[in-house]
Amino acid sequence: MLPFSRFVLGHRSIPSLRHRRRQRRLLSISSSPNVPLSHPTYMIWASNTSLGKTLVSTGLASSFLLSRSSYAEHRKLLYLKPVQTGFPADSDSHFVFSRLCSLASLRSSGGPSLSFSASNSVIKSSLPAAIALSGRNSLPGERIPAFCEESKFLRTAGTGSAELVCETLYAWKEAVSPHLAAERENCAVPDSLLVEMLEKHLTASLEGVFQKESKQDFCIVETAGGVASPGPSGTLQCDLYRPFRLPGVLVGDGRLGGISGTISAYESLKLRGYDIVAVVFEDHGLANEVPLLSYFRNRVPIFVLPSIPLDMSNDLVDWFNDSEVVFNSLREIMVSTFSERIQRLNDMPKKAGDILWWPFTQHKLVPEASITVIDSRCGENFAVYKDRKGGSITQQFDACASWWTQGPDAALQIELARELGYAAGRFGHVMFPENVYEPVLECAELLLEGVGKGWAARSYFSDNGSTAIEIALKMAFRKFCNENDVLPVRSNTGGRCFDLKVLALNGSYHGDTLGAMEAQAPSSYTAFIQQPWYSGRGFFLDPPTVSICNNMWIVSLPAGMHSGDLYNVVTIIQGAGGMLLIDPLFQRVLVNECRGKKIPIIFDEVFTGFWRLGVETAAELLGCVPDIACFAKLMTGGVIPLAATLATEAVFDLFTGDSKLNALLHGHSYSAHAMGCTAATKAIKWFKDPKSNANILSEGGLLKELWDPELVARISSHHSVQRVVALGTVFVVELRAEGNNAGYASTYTRGLIMKLREDGVYMRPLGNVIYLMCTPLTLPSTCRGLLVKLLRRLQQFGEPSS
């Protein structure tokens, strides 16, 4: 990426404040709506305005409700128009309503009567829209809506068991883009409210309007303008509706130039993780379907509608009749794709149990019913499929941070998707050694001036924390051997070398490849049954730890301490070892001691780097620097694997020489892959910039406090709680536990975890330790909500279930 300067020109100046405001709004899409899956629900998107979205909605409604070929009793169609401008002169829900009424009466004449009822209503309208509405004669049953008050403008027609419910959720008077209408009519709607309202009306359809037993319901949500047209707050509609991730139909463009617009609109939707089940457009005699078919290869079916007559005098009745066959097929695709999706979602747990092999998981302890089907994620939330109550998608906060990797909120996720698409389009993957390409150089620059600031000179890339540690060990061995004149000593039988050891901490975890395992003290992870080659090549210390008990920080001292030598892996917080926060003073003393004895220092920052603990690097907490440090996890913003081992120039120099055999001969196929470096570059910049990260107070500085001190105090004082650690994005609770309830293999907290999942919080236990982990971008209000839920469940914990 070339550095673009900030630059705006033209004959209109742009207030920069407004720009700022928009950013905040986008960041605030933390809504987590539930979506019913008891019947098909589709969004109607278009690649531009005026391409006939409402005609497509009407045709689908007609096919669903009025088609003789598929006619059935008790079928209902809910049509929702969340955002309408130009109201009431323009009202798409009224168009659908009135056309369906005409078509129903026409199709009833000359045949058996169609039993059909319909209603149309508007939920909230701006004052100018409300006045315009009241200015004309009211119709029977029609009430005048007040300004942004819950109220209904109702028209009903007919009676019968086939039912059409049309609803406009928000209406403005001016016939312009919603963000302009909202501004000009001084009647804004925050994204969160709009999402909530849409959720309510999608869900209400289940409980009230729709009959529970009916298998014949159908719901259409029609967007406004093009896929990336702004909604009322200025947020693009494709971003605004993303938390629902409803499947969609794209109304394309059959005109000259329409191929391009249709494809680009489709790609914008794909980039946001939407599934598009069909493309439909009006014929303009240009055979646009030919290149579109070529582009879509069998991925998406294409439907061509007859040209719309300029003469609309007969209410398009002939056109709807001519189009009936197309709409019937489109509806069939929509219904069958929906059924296939539900079938697949229902089948997934069994198939997963049959063919997947999860790491760190005893499959026998995971019954099919407890397998979580993750349909998607939006920012910090998983969208989880539940087959209860006819099926639904519910949202759960990813409080395990997907093994402590997660960084993006909804806005960064979209940015990363675009950047990763770009990196794949520009580079895919390219060879690293002896080469240079922009993403790796930019990433290395950011690492050295960020987490490696003040000491690191070189960046060595690999794939994960474990490989980063293996590389760090190789670097440290070379440094130690060089500074301490160690030569290889082989025994006569060959094979065994001079026995270099590490100095590390009991309970620390550095990865699962053999080299990383050898730097860990014996544990469940390293038992003979796991890896017979493990021998534990180190001196392992019991460090003092710090935590909050009864609202007071305390230091827990270990029983004793061995003196050690050789090289030293510093761990700031022990993640897999039970989320213990090691006393920073102890660590600093240890580092200084080792340095004095020519023992190389490695910081394992795989877990702690990039603001995980509230600072860019945990070295800031310790007040000292290493020779070598390892980074991974959050580095790419939590989307793809990449690791970096940073080193001083002194370490690097030990590998230079005249022979290739002196070089560090360690690599992986995708070393420094362009995709990973691109993601890391984007994420690190995003985290450190106060303009994109509201939690950062100054460029690259500290995270603000995310965990409400009063709630932390209450939790740490709870009788079932042993200790608490609250630092940066991490909140840890160790529950009081004894015997089998304590330790890694304990299932003591399972009940608590399951209750919290019902509350929309997806946690994973580490034995009797539970934790919440958020992203560096998560709002303090969201963290507060998590603590409230946790405290409530803790208060029930251990009590007999009612």
Place this chain on the structure above:
Amino acid sequence: MLPFSRFVLGHRSIPSLRHRRRQRRLLSISSSPNVPLSHPTYMIWASNTSLGKTLVSTGLASSFLLSRSSYAEHRKLLYLKPVQTGFPADSDSHFVFSRLCSLASLRSSGGPSLSFSASNSVIKSSLPAAIALSGRNSLPGERIPAFCEESKFLRTAGTGSAELVCETLYAWKEAVSPHLAAERENCAVPDSLLVEMLEKHLTASLEGVFQKESKQDFCIVETAGGVASPGPSGTLQCDLYRPFRLPGVLVGDGRLGGISGTISAYESLKLRGYDIVAVVFEDHGLANEVPLLSYFRNRVPIFVLPSIPLDMSNDLVDWFNDSEVVFNSLREIMVSTFSERIQRLNDMPKKAGDILWWPFTQHKLVPEASITVIDSRCGENFAVYKDRKGGSITQQFDACASWWTQGPDAALQIELARELGYAAGRFGHVMFPENVYEPVLECAELLLEGVGKGWAARSYFSDNGSTAIEIALKMAFRKFCNENDVLPVRSNTGGRCFDLKVLALNGSYHGDTLGAMEAQAPSSYTAFIQQPWYSGRGFFLDPPTVSICNNMWIVSLPAGMHSGDLYNVVTIIQGAGGMLLIDPLFQRVLVNECRGKKIPIIFDEVFTGFWRLGVETAAELLGCVPDIACFAKLMTGGVIPLAATLATEAVFDLFTGDSKLNALLHGHSYSAHAMGCTAATKAIKWFKDPKSNANILSEGGLLKELWDPELVARISSHHSVQRVVALGTVFVVELRAEGNNAGYASTYTRGLIMKLREDGVYMRPLGNVIYLMCTPLTLPSTCRGLLVKLLRRLQQFGEPSS
């Protein structure tokens, strides 16, 4: 991804043949044009037709050539219109030419005369366009072009040192999309020819028209229609021009709905790896720049042009005058962004040498001048920056396959970019254990029914070949211990366990983490200086190998063979060990022997899987199956790291039980990450489908022969060649070498490799072994071209340089 059925509806049926033909065309974008970087060259894109691309081109040309504020002698602007329809009534190059002539004469009046000359020409036109052209009165200097013959329609105006050269490369008469015009006028242009023609005219500008010393040249290439409008062959223009990856200016849409179209067009360009340096659009009073600024956040500057008057009677002179300040600023951005790009490209080798640490590389042996700057890749080709001759981007075939990972051609690369964008937008990364999500399930299904067919029941995911091997070892140990009643035996001094060993091959490489290293025989990679903990825990056999010498397949027998026990890692081809093809019969006998002795069998297919050797899995070559097999590299199509260790259900069962401690406690943060699984799913399906892979003869079957037998014979008979292996996508040549010239650290082939890079073939040596590796999609004609170049350079090899 839900499975979409093939489905086309509407009132027009689509010939499926045409669909097929289009695919082939897209696959045929294997052109590799060079791009001069001696002066700024930009593409002008638009989000739709009729948004004023040509006005922007004209404004830029005027700003560059006629602006008093920046006026300089010896400046030239080249305007290229590669594809023009509606010709000659519509001719954008004529528009630019004639407006510039008017503006020049107007601006000369009343001030010092502008020294300005201009020409306009058309290179090739269809017969109807040529006839239409000749039908009107010819102008002085004008010649009539013949049908698709090289010919020029020339008009010149003025004389002077400021020079405008306007060229239309291909013209058709009908004012429709180019693919329709080409079809209707029976005058098609293959993509490769169009790319070649554009390259020629971009490059010719350097040598002929443009002055060599001039720093003041500028080139504009104007596209037709929208960014994804089809070109003459039906290939979308954003795909067609991708091999050039010229930076661009996007002409957006200021109308109602235009925000959406502008953003979507930008995203389509980003998905293909283009850099857009500015967005410009005509004002329609809707302040579209406000939401666009919010979307672009400082990434891209936005320019707003005054409304274009409906009354064009004064040739828009007033409008161009009003717009001058905007075009001047736009031009400045274009010039400065270009300079920054060149500066960065020039700085990259030094910066890379200063802060990167390449794996397997002796930095001291890589002088700054030999560092390759990779600007991008398109399918199989790297776009490499060269600072010679004023700077250029040249194309090199990635014949090292970027450490044997590469799979995509240009078409698959674009598909992968879209799929990866989708996966990031839908999932980012989500937690794997106890969960299931579509990409991991689909990927596991494809692996088990593909490379694991007939034996594998479970898929265990990790990040790279080395971790896949570590996991396979842990599985094999459990199986061996279980079947042979091995119990852990610890010595009194603690730490050492029962000494399980592997049976493996001398020369094999399985990765660089300690566990994978231990399964390798001692070598340069495992020396004390590299990893003091290495001891080589195995019995290592010298296998017989097969190769072609003097056009005959021969088997080379080893000196002897040890009997071994415990477990067995089978390697089909030794990659890092010098590309030796192990005798398949030997391997099969070994597998059968081991199985009889209850020794678990692991296949290391990290290198060989997914058609690398012409078959989906090398097990097909051996005629036997393993208990465990490792896959990585090509699995994701060569874009991001992902590995899989497949196992039988019997192996899996040994890890089930009542305790978590019995489970396989090995994992990585991004285990089974959604991005990797999505890429793998897309790539594997693409490779195995004859509709997308022209090299596959039937669904999932063998690759056709890629290496021309006659050329293979000639190379294998060359006096400097020791042996050749040609199998699947791999072509290996071992050069005769003795002493220091042989072996891993040899630099014997460096000269040969450098010569081939000049030929556009990027190779990397393995000591005295060199190889060509293509993708499973590479056309045999491309492979033939590589062999021809190799043979020519071999014939010069060792000869005294002239």
